[in-house]
Amino acid sequence: MPELMRAVVLDGPGAPDALKIRNVPRPRPQRGWVLIKVHAFGLNRSELHFRRGLGSFGSFPRVPGIEAAGVVADAPGGEFPIGTQVAALMGGMGRTFDGGYAEYVSVPASSVIPFASTLDWSTLGAVPEMLQTAYGSLTVGVNAVPGSSLLIRGGTSSVGLALTVLAKRRGMTVLATTRNPNKAQALVDAGADHAIIDTGSIAEEVRTIFPGGVEGAVELVGAPTLRDTLRATAVHGTVCFTGMLSDEWTVPDFYPIDYIPGGVRLTAYSGGAKDLPPAVLQEFLDAVAAGEVTVPIGRVYDIEDIVHAHQDMEGGAVTGKLVVTVGGRLDDRSLMLEDRDTNG
Structure with a gap:
């Protein structure tokens, strides 16, 4: 009989209550894969899209979740010692193979990033995908220069808040947007120099601050605001299309010469574990531990409250990263002993 674990299972597209907690077989990793407790x-947000059946990726039934934080329970190829603290993200997690909404997840070793930290797991669980997306957007997408200006369209999202933190550590001037005036202070608290209320048309306001336009911008809202973001950007500036908070990611009747202002560069970023070097993750976690950086956590849930968590995500009820903690049957020391006995 296979060992069982608790996991969230999605049999097909649906509302938040389509997420069901069940006992399912604990995965057994093949060589080149890593089992993580x-x-x-x-x-x-992409998990919300997947749950709704939007896009053409993934299959059902599926354990969702494109990221997880935990400890190595098994690595048949010897890539990581048992007990190593790790983050896992992307690479097909929660889409083409079962993801992180579970007590255990098996992922390719290439999707695993090791770290060492005494931070609590709710903080560690908030970081991997948020940091990877923010860091990749800033470096791969925008190629941001320290001291330059950056517009973050969708600033109160978890990635937007993380972008503010990273940009300020580079000495950049940050303009961040929110549609909700009540959330403007959250942008300032995160370090934004300018909090802009997003009416859908902010290019003119941005240019009252930077008449020539900003040097870089990260688009997190999506297709509806992209054209306006491009118009807020300077000649030879770069706009990186990263997020789709609007749930709209295609531009109808796209005519580049008319749509993109002359000389403004448009890029995109989706990325994965390869774009988050272990040293960058470790430096960020160390900065959090030292009190130099604050992780923008909105709310922490137990895995039993996954439906409520998705309801909050869908309704935009919480500012910051939503995190789910997973109770285990074993502490890490007993897990190590159990796996060593099992594996001979």
């Missing part, structure tokens, strides 16, 4: 995982 999950302690926490962050919620991501």
Whole structure:
């Protein structure tokens, strides 16, 4: 009989209550894959899209979740010692193979990033995908220069808040947007120099601050605001299309010469574990531990409250990263002993 674990299962597209907690077989990793005992995982907008059946990726039934944080329970290829703290993200997690909404997850070793930290698991669970997306957007997408200006369209999202933190550590001037005036202070608290209320048309306001336009911008809202973001950007500036908070990611009747202002660069970023070097993750976690950086956590849930968590994500009820903690049957020391006995 296979060992069982608790996991969230999605049989097909649906509302938040389509997420069902069940006992399912614990995965057994093949060589080149790593079994992780999950302690926490962050919620991501793409998981909402997957749950709704939007897009053409993935299959059902599926354990969702494109990220997780925990400890190595088994690595048949010897890539990581048992007990190593790790983050796992992307690479097909929660889409083409079962993801992080579970007590255990098996992932390719290439999707695993090791770290060492004494931070609590709810904090560690908030970081991996949020940091990877923010860091990749800033470096791969925008190629941001320290001291330059950055517009973050969708600033109160978890990635937007993380972008503010990273940009300020580079000495950049940050303009961040929110549609909700009540959330403007959250942008300032995160370090934004300018909090802009997003009416859908903010280019003119941005240019009252930077008459020539900003040097870089990260588009997190999606297709409806992209054209306006491009118009807020300077000649030879770069706009990186990263997020789709609007749930709209295609531009109808796209005519580039008319749509993109002359000389403004448009890029995109989706990325994965390869774009988050272990040293960058470790430096960020160390900065959090030292009190130099604050992780923008909105709310922490138990895995039993996954439906409520998705309801909050869908309704935009919480500012910051939503995190789910996973209770385990074993502590890490007993897990190590158990796996060593099992594996001979």
